[in-house]
Amino acid sequence: MADGNSETKSSNQMWGGRFASGPDAIMEEINASIGFDKKLYAQDIRGSIAHATMLSHQGIISAEDKDKIVHGLNTILSEIESGQFEFSRRLEDIHMNIEARLATLIGPAAGRLHTARSRNDQVALDFRLWVKEELQRTEKALTGLIAAFLDRAEEHAETVMPGFTHLQTAQPVTFGHHCMAYVEMFGRDRSRVRHAIEHMDESPIGAAALAGTGFPIDRHMTASALGFAGPTRNSIDTVSDRDFALEFLSIAAIAATHLSRLAEEIVIWSTPQFGFIRLSDAFSTGSSIMPQKKNPDAAELVRAKTGRINGSLIALLTVMKGLPLAYSKDMQEDKEQVFDAAESLELAVAAMTGMVRDMTIRADRMKAAAGSGYSTATDLADWLVREAGLPFRDAHHVTGRAVALAEQKACDLADLTLEDLQSIHPQITAKVFDVLTVEASVASRTSFGGTAPNEVRKQIAWWRARN
Numbered sequence: 001m002a003d004g005n006s007e008t009k010s011s012n013q014m015w016g017g018r019f020a021s022g023p024d025a026i027m028e029e030i031n032a033s034i035g036f037d038k039k040l041y042a043q044d045i046r047g048s049i050a051h052a053t054m055l056s057h058q059g060i061i062s063a064e065d066k067d068k069i070v071h072g073l074n075t076i077l078s079e080i081e082s083g084q085f086e087f088s089r090r091l092e093d094i095h096m097n098i099e100a101r102l103a104t105l106i107g108p109a110a111g112r113l114h115t116a117r118s119r120n121d122q123v124a125l126d127f128r129l130w131v132k133e134e135l136q137r138t139e140k141a142l143t144g145l146i147a148a149f150l151d152r153a154e155e156h157a158e159t160v161m162p163g164f165t166h167l168q169t170a171q172p173v174t175f176g177h178h179c180m181a182y183v184e185m186f187g188r189d190r191s192r193v194r195h196a197i198e199h200m201d202e203s204p205i206g207a208a209a210l211a212g213t214g215f216p217i218d219r220h221m222t223a224s225a226l227g228f229a230g231p232t233r234n235s236i237d238t239v240s241d242r243d244f245a246l247e248f249l250s251i252a253a254i255a256a257t258h259l260s261r262l263a264e265e266i267v268i269w270s271t272p273q274f275g276f277i278r279l280s281d282a283f284s285t286g287s288s289i290m291p292q293k294k295n296p297d298a299a300e301l302v303r304a305k306t307g308r309i310n311g312s313l314i315a316l317l318t319v320m321k322g323l324p325l326a327y328s329k330d331m332q333e334d335k336e337q338v339f340d341a342a343e344s345l346e347l348a349v350a351a352m353t354g355m356v357r358d359m360t361i362r363a364d365r366m367k368a369a370a371g372s373g374y375s376t377a378t379d380l381a382d383w384l385v386r387e388a389g390l391p392f393r394d395a396h397h398v399t400g401r402a403v404a405l406a407e408q409k410a411c412d413l414a415d416l417t418l419e420d421l422q423s424i425h426p427q428i429t430a431k432v433f434d435v436l437t438v439e440a441s442v443a444s445r446t447s448f449g450g451t452a453p454n455e456v457r458k459q460i461a462w463w464r465a466r467n
Contacts, residue, residue, distance in 0.1 A: 043129040050225040065109040116215040120239040124204035153179035161366035172438040177451040189255040200244035203228040207238035210326035240326035249313040256306040263303040280358040312337035388427040
């Protein structure tokens with residue numbers, strides 16, 4: 001007897017302190033998903049009510065049992081939302097937790113609810129409903145962010161700033177035009193969201209475990225009741241794929257990348273070296289040791305959230321890449337990644353919308369920087385093509401010599417004298433000075449989608465009509 005106790009003790013120590021009862025504890029720990037899938041309680045109850053209603057309509061269960069089931073499910077919904085419901089890890093997941101409580105509330109009628117369905121199509125339904133609702137929230141949040149940018153773009157349609165390539169001053173643009181670049185990015189993100197909703201707008205319930213069911217169910221009825229365009233068309237695919245979740249994560253990763261690029265610009269622009277913007281106290285913090293510091297913490301955290309979201313996408317792609325059809329338990333690992341990415345994206349979009357609306361634009365600093373780095377050099381080259389008839393490559397060479405002379409004299413192109421410019425090319429006239437200011441430069445960019453203030457206003461109007 002003593003030897004047996006010693007062996008048991010040794011075995012339990014091998015399993016580790018957290019799993020003192022051995023393999024059963026480990027299996028419960030790895031198998032249970034209630035810790036995270038309880039987030040799906042509303043979708044699970046909604047799906048069950050639709051399923052029970054359909055079963056009754058088709059004569060598969062009695063109207064009396066249907067009424068008991070619906071009343072019991074609504075009672076459970078109230079218990080969960082009021083914090084009175086006790087979730088049990090022993091019951092594995094949200095589906096079994098609700099089903100066990102329903103049995104306690106209404107007795108044998110609860111057992112009829114699972115007729116003509118499996119946990120496989122049940123979880124596919126719950127998760128699809130949740131992702132669809134999250135996409136709808138994302139669409140609304142992106143619309144708010146776009147609106148914030150449209151307001152700033154309209155306010156600063158004529159505010160001149162440097163446009164950059166390689167983070168080097170390239171050509172003058174307007175801050176309104178720069179804002180509209182983000183409107184285009186987040187507009188495409190929103191378009192991807194809308195397409196994803198269309199792609200996933202099919203109801204999984206009724207696919208059962210993988211082969212459908214022999215009961216005379218009406219899948220079109222449950223699809224309509226749950227707000228789907230129709231039911232899925234292949235029962236194997238229905239329970240075995242998570243491409244709707246992958247598409248959500250892909251959209252989230254692209255949107256987060258756009259947010260991260262914006263966050264990086266906000267970090268740069270708020271430095272004393274740039275000084276283009278000033279963040280409000282609501283979206284920045286001080287230093288614990290340096291009293292002069294004002295740190296753009298919100299922007300930095302938005303930038304960091306991108307890593308989490310990208311990681312979620314890669315994680316779920318990796319989970320799904322080797323699974324044979326149909327359902328495998330691996331797919332239980334789909335939800336935490338989506339839940340985390342959704343929370344991160346919601347927070348990042350909200351924070352960025354607040355920063356865009358609250359930040360102070362320092363137009364004087366932007367204008368001063370816009371003329372640096374010989375940003376109107378391209379305007380000089382274009383003038384030589386238009387007015388002097390030079391081929392662009394020749395004009396480019398002449399302009400390069402003018403920049404070299406300005407560097408030698410430590411002045412801007414607009415500060416060179418007419419004699420200076422004519423010493424480089426005799427066909428240059430005094431009219432050239434009309435294009436060498438940053439204001440003239442941006443005003444001249446009147447091509448469709450260009451930075452000229454009137455063009456910026458046209459794009460703002462186009463977007464306002466569609467936002």
